[in-house]
Amino acid sequence: MGLFDKKYCDICGSKIGLLGNKKLEDGNMCKDCQRLLSPWFADRRHSTVEEIKNQLAYREANKAKVTAFTPSKVYGNQTKLIVDEAKGQFLVTRSGNWPAENPDVLDLSALTGYEAAVKVNQTEEKTRNSEGKMVSYDPPQYTYDYTFKTRLLVNNPFFDDMDFEPFRSVKEKSVVVNGRPAAVHQAEYKEIKAAFDEMRAALDRCCACLSYEEPKEEAAPAVTIPASAFGAAPAAADGLTSFAFPSLPKSVSELLTLPGVSLHNPFSVAAMAVAAFCRFPEDRDACFAMIDALKGPQPLSNVDKSFIKDRFMDGKGYIPRSYFEGAVPENDYTPNQPYTVRVTESAHSRDQFDQGYITLYLKSGGADSERPVTLRHKPSTDEWFLWNHTGILAGIRTPKSADPWA
Numbered sequence: 001m002g003l004f005d006k007k008y009c010d011i012c013g014s015k016i017g018l019l020g021n022k023k024l025e026d027g028n029m030c031k032d033c034q035r036l037l038s039p040w041f042a043d044r045r046h047s048t049v050e051e052i053k054n055q056l057a058y059r060e061a062n063k064a065k066v067t068a069f070t071p072s073k074v075y076g077n078q079t080k081l082i083v084d085e086a087k088g089q090f091l092v093t094r095s096g097n098w099p100a101e102n103p104d105v106l107d108l109s110a111l112t113g114y115e116a117a118v119k120v121n122q123t124e125e126k127t128r129n130s131e132g133k134m135v136s137y138d139p140p141q142y143t144y145d146y147t148f149k150t151r152l153l154v155n156n157p158f159f160d161d162m163d164f165e166p167f168r169s170v171k172e173k174s175v176v177v178n179g180r181p182a183a184v185h186q187a188e189y190k191e192i193k194a195a196f197d198e199m200r201a202a203l204d205r206c207c208a209c210l211s212y213e214e215p216k217e218e219a220a221p222a223v224t225i226p227a228s229a230f231g232a233a234p235a236a237a238d239g240l241t242s243f244a245f246p247s248l249p250k251s252v253s254e255l256l257t258l259p260g261v262s263l264h265n266p267f268s269v270a271a272m273a274v275a276a277f278c279r280f281p282e283d284r285d286a287c288f289a290m291i292d293a294l295k296g297p298q299p300l301s302n303v304d305k306s307f308i309k310d311r312f313m314d315g316k317g318y319i320p321r322s323y324f325e326g327a328v329p330e331n332d333y334t335p336n337q338p339y340t341v342r343v344t345e346s347a348h349s350r351d352q353f354d355q356g357y358i359t360l361y362l363k364s365g366g367a368d369s370e371r372p373v374t375l376r377h378k379p380s381t382d383e384w385f386l387w388n389h390t391g392i393l394a395g396i397r398t399p400k401s402a403d404p405w406a
């Protein structure tokens with residue numbers, strides 16, 4: 001028998017094209033016949049011609065079951081587990097036009113068990129430092145990729161299990177909670193996890209759960225962080241936590257809805273204080289209202305207000321905006337767009353963390369030393385409030401246009 005001798009399919013008898021041969025234990029099969037086999041079948045090489053013929057007869061008979069199948073429950077949004085409760089049957093398919101695909105219809109009584117797991121793949125996000133090296137963010141940032149793995153064990157002459165992912169995978173970014181990265185689930189994950197649990201509960205009614213892995217979840221805060229905290233995740237660079245605002249807030253509601261901010265994140269509260277103080281030269285009452293919102297349980301006293309007014313005297317309205325990137329005395333403290341403020345932590349930031357305080361630092365374009373701002377934690381709501389803001393208003397270098405010696 002020569003190398004290029006034509007082969008014939010032992011199932012249907014047609015000629016098998018070059019490279020089209022599917023080897024069986026005791027014969028050959030063509031691609032067209034292979035396409036008719038069950039998608040769950042995986043043991044072709046060890047199957048005999050007789051077994052393949054039996055399977056094709058089973059597959060042919062399955063078409064009538066597909067036609068009669070009436071879905072009453074659908075689980076999943078990717079590969080779907082579809083149940084016909086009245087007939088006590090189910091099928092698993094990824095196809096949007098499954099009646100044309102002849103998916104295997106099984107009796108629910110053929111289910112012998114199942115495995116379900118939410119697998120998480122954690123990757124650390126890195127950034128390039130000023131020397132071009134990839135470094136961790138501070139605090140580190142992670143991406144979590146959750147996949148919803150399901151495996152049904154079945155009694156079927158041609159396959160033993162059905163492995164699939166009923167739901168599309170969900171990606172989430174870590175968020176900073178009390179200064180540390182944490183996996184806090186968002187609405188999309190919660191919705192899919194609830195649907196996954198609903199599918200598991202339905203499977204529990206038919207068969208035993210053989211293995212189920214609950215995803216490892218990090219300590220989440222007691223309160224849900226608003227969606228805005230995720231939408232514009234702090235764009236940290238060079239190991240700092242930074243916040244970018246497209247515009248500066250004019251009111252409390254604008255302040256609280258700045259992108260990427262949350263009272264649960266003390267870094268964000270420090271950045272919000274900078275943005276709020278910028279309002280003082282135009283509208284001091286609005287500025288005080290915003291600072292009060294950031295001070296929470298302890299609003300500004302009259303003494304505090306006079307102190308702030310003193311700080312802004314003699315046209316020193318430029319002090320708060322000096323904390324935004326690009327603002328230096330040479331350009332009269334004109335920030336780059338968007339308004340980006342960086343908040344850092346030092347070795348002593350958490351010296352009083354146990355008592356509920358954290359001291360963070362802001363870099364002004366008009367001063368050599370970083371300015372401290374202290375925040376205080378409110379445990380009942382897990383929010384951080386402005387405790388000492390005076391560092392933000394400390395004197396800085398005079399802008400060029402106002403400097404007679406420039």
Ligand SMILES: [Zn+2]
Binds near residue numbers: 009010011030033
């Ligand atoms: Zn064939």
